[in-house]
Amino acid sequence: MAKPIKETPILRGKEAEYFFTKVQKNETKKVSEKEYKRAVSIFEKVKEKNKRLF
16 A cells, blocks of 8 residues: 655745755756757667556
8 A cells, every 4th residue: 555645845944045046056057968868868768678658
């Protein structure tokens, strides 16, 4: 039997500020073409091995 999912905690104060700062910095961060192609390649390999799931 599955365990119940706990509620997601609400961030307040310094934790919330830290989280939103990290999110904002990450929104403008771009992935290089090389990294993107590598990630897509890995995904395609996983997808090929697990055809039933996709």
